[in-house]
Amino acid sequence: MSEPDASSGNRLREQAVRWVARVRAGDCTEAERRTLDEWLAQDERHAAEFRKIQSWLSDAKKSVPTDFPELEVARHYRPAAPRTLLAVAASLVLLIAGGLWAFNHSQPGDVFRTAKGERESITLSDGSRLVLNTDTELEVKYSWRARTVHLRRGEVLVTVADANHKPFEVIAAGGVIRDLGTSFNVNQQDGTVSVAVLEGSVGVSLKGKGGERQLTAGEGITYSASGGQTSVERIDVDAVLAWNDGRFVFRRTPLKDVVSQVARYHDVRIEIGDARLNWIHVSGTFGIMDIDGLMNAIEILLPVRFEEVQTQRGERVFRASYQGDQLAG
Numbered sequence: 001m002s003e004p005d006a007s008s009g010n011r012l013r014e015q016a017v018r019w020v021a022r023v024r025a026g027d028c029t030e031a032e033r034r035t036l037d038e039w040l041a042q043d044e045r046h047a048a049e050f051r052k053i054q055s056w057l058s059d060a061k062k063s064v065p066t067d068f069p070e071l072e073v074a075r076h077y078r079p080a081a082p083r084t085l086l087a088v089a090a091s092l093v094l095l096i097a098g099g100l101w102a103f104n105h106s107q108p109g110d111v112f113r114t115a116k117g118e119r120e121s122i123t124l125s126d127g128s129r130l131v132l133n134t135d136t137e138l139e140v141k142y143s144w145r146a147r148t149v150h151l152r153r154g155e156v157l158v159t160v161a162d163a164n165h166k167p168f169e170v171i172a173a174g175g176v177i178r179d180l181g182t183s184f185n186v187n188q189q190d191g192t193v194s195v196a197v198l199e200g201s202v203g204v205s206l207k208g209k210g211g212e213r214q215l216t217a218g219e220g221i222t223y224s225a226s227g228g229q230t231s232v233e234r235i236d237v238d239a240v241l242a243w244n245d246g247r248f249v250f251r252r253t254p255l256k257d258v259v260s261q262v263a264r265y266h267d268v269r270i271e272i273g274d275a276r277l278n279w280i281h282v283s284g285t286f287g288i289m290d291i292d293g294l295m296n297a298i299e300i301l302l303p304v305r306f307e308e309v310q311t312q313r314g315e316r317v318f319r320a321s322y323q324g325d326q327l328a329g
Contacts, residue, residue, distance in 0.1 A: 016049040109141030127161030
């Protein structure tokens with residue numbers, strides 16, 4: 001069977017819309033239904049296009065807001081006379097194609113934010129679940145075509161509901177993380193994005209880069225807004241998910257990275273002025289909100305001392321110093 005050209009495709013769509021409108025009018029005769037059955041049986045493309053138009057209208061009914069009057073009129077259209085049906089059907093095509101395009105591209109989504117130190121769990125309308133970590137902002141947009149989360153900053157744990165196989169994707173710093181039936185974590189900090197797959201698999205593609213990298217459970221990848229990316233690597237799932245349990249898990253983590261993690265959750269600044277501290281690595285599990293306990297543990301286990309510095313603005317500022325010389329003496 002040869003592929004239809006654009007003009008024949010448009011004619012097929014007009015016919016399908018005309019039949020959908022006629023069936024939905026509520027007064028379709030038995031003779032018309034027999035004619036419709038014959039038309040559907042003529043070519044598999046007829047039935048496919050008919051189902052597509054019906055699906056568009058069904059999705060539009062669920063997705064388009066109530067202040068979209070043109071599409072609402074099209075959904076409830078009842079033809080006054082058969083001779084006006086073609087004109088109305090053509091209008092219906094334009095309303096579906098134009099109206100839904102406008103909705104998908106210009107309507108604002110739902111924006112969710114967490115403050116520093118805050119964590120929030122959100123269940124979306126399709127049953128998917130988002131857990132937002134500290135200082136996170138994202139926008140959720142659902143349309144007839146896809147379910148999209150724009151991660152503007154921060155970290156989110158995503159568990160995707162099936163929702164009739166409608167695509168679910170997270171957009172972050174020029175990359176797209178496409179769900180393939182899974183649970184995954186996305187962390188965006190300073191233009192760098194880390195993706196970790198906990199269950200199932202995801203596809204990761206970067207703007208301007210060809211192809212898609214596929215990751216399965218227990219794998220992760222890191223990429224930057226400039227287009228650089230690491231190879232797919234194994235991840236420490238417990239460490240990735242620790243924040244969801246209110247914990248830090250460090251595995252020989254450089255002190256400067258520990259300090260960066262603390263700054264994500266607390267209005268505290270820790271200054272590291274001694275280059276020798278760059279060689280200090282921290283291991284262990286600590287409560288995220290117990291910053292004093294974390295610093296006390298580091299002082300006990302490692303040659304580090306934290307001294308609180310008084311500031312005019314009343315900030316909590318600590319200066320880290322190296323204590324190896326005193327220990328050696």
